[in-house]
Amino acid sequence: MSFSIKGRTAIVTGAANGIGLAVARHFVRAGANVMMADSDEAALDREVAELSADSERVRMFAGDLRQKLAVANLVSATVDAFDGVDILVNAARQIGPTAPLDPDDTSVADLLEQNLTLPLRLSQSIARRFVKQAEGLSDDDDRIIGTIVNLSSIAGRRAHPELLGYGMANAALDQMTRSMAVALAPHRIRMNGVCVGSVLSNSLNLWLRDHGAARAAILGATPMGRIANASEVPDTVQYLASDASGFVTGQIIVIDGGRTLLDAGAVAAH
Template sequence: MSFSISGKTAVVTGAANGVGLAIGRHFVGKGANVVFVDMDEKALCHEMGEEAKKEENVRVFAGDLRKKLTIANLLSTTIDAFERVDILINAARQVMTTDPLDPEDNSVEELLQQNTLTAMRVSQAVARKMIKQAGDGTPDGPIGSIVNLSSIAARRTHPDLLAYSVSSAALDQMTRSMAVSLAPKGIRVNAVAFGSVMSASLKGSLKDQDDAREAIVENTPLNRIASAGEVSDAVQYLASDASSFVTGQIITVDGGRTLIDPADVAVH
């Protein structure tokens, strides 16, 4: 099977910065038609506005995907530009800290809405379009691929990341459930769960924080922080026909970080 995504049309959310932007650019470089989607119109146009004007296989779409009308407009924009949609990358993610003892803390509700429910609604809309464009009958093979971006926070516990961990775990289960539901229609649903990736946002967070950077590296068996390209490669695999018999899987890209017992004591 080929890892090629050339000629396919991909919608990438959360594509104004970070890993989402890296995935979108990676896909463009591999010959895919890509719609870069983000709520932050200014950042999106700054990063991809000129490319959208010059490159036939690039479009940008700004809007709040928590709104159903925005999702419908996104699909219309995609079909008008490229006539079909083959791949959806749900890369829009938000991280917030949580005070578990504060009854006024709404971070769990906010992140479930942003990181999980919005991804589900966009996936539902795109899946319906994939099914419609495939026509009647039972498909002989995959007709589309949905890839969710998750986090190792779904399996690890950090005292300040309750909401992010809960929304990531919910996204993983949503991935599995939708994979089973959509399999008879020929649509595969998978996720990539990653740890620390050296995006622009992480660089900013680690600036002048050598201890934090060293802590990440020391707790990663491969002894470094991932590049955004390494996540993009994993996403391409799941989006391509090379993974045609893979669905409902959460592929972990973390350099082995989730394999380590942080207590580092051989006593149980």
């Protein structure tokens, strides 16, 4: 089987920074057509300009994908630009604290909306597009017609009260990945996940700036003794998006330097 995604069309959300941007850049280098989606239009403009040598294979969509109309417009814009879509990477993530005992704290609902409802709604929309694109294929044609990869966090596997909403959302996203994979399999659509530990991103850098002792605590809780770079994630995403993983669905691959193998105590997960 081939790891190639050359000539395929991918939508990558959260593509203005962090892991989403790393995935988008990697996919472009791998020869894919990429629709970079994010709410940060200025950052998208800068990134697309840097990829100007590949301008025919890169487009951008700026909008709030929590809105149903924006999701529909993103799918339409991708199809208009590239005549279809083959891969969805749900990499848009929002991290924030929760006050667990404060009934007026709305962060749980907000974080569930961004980290769970958004990828669910977009996955459903893309899955319908995959099925439409497959109309006319013979019944004995068992080719995969589309793949979806969800980015989640080990915060969903550890108990961190200060990250209640974020942890809940990521645990639910992993379960969504497994359940949706079963629902989509008869339609020849695969869904898998990549669950990451601490990865150097804008949000983590800001968090470490405000929590001076956190870096040492994270390193001490990680057997490999370091924080990952965003560039270490895209190869795994490409594997799950390619034919090399053609019989893999509903699986969550963990990239955390061994962190979830240990009792990390109350160290914050990002």
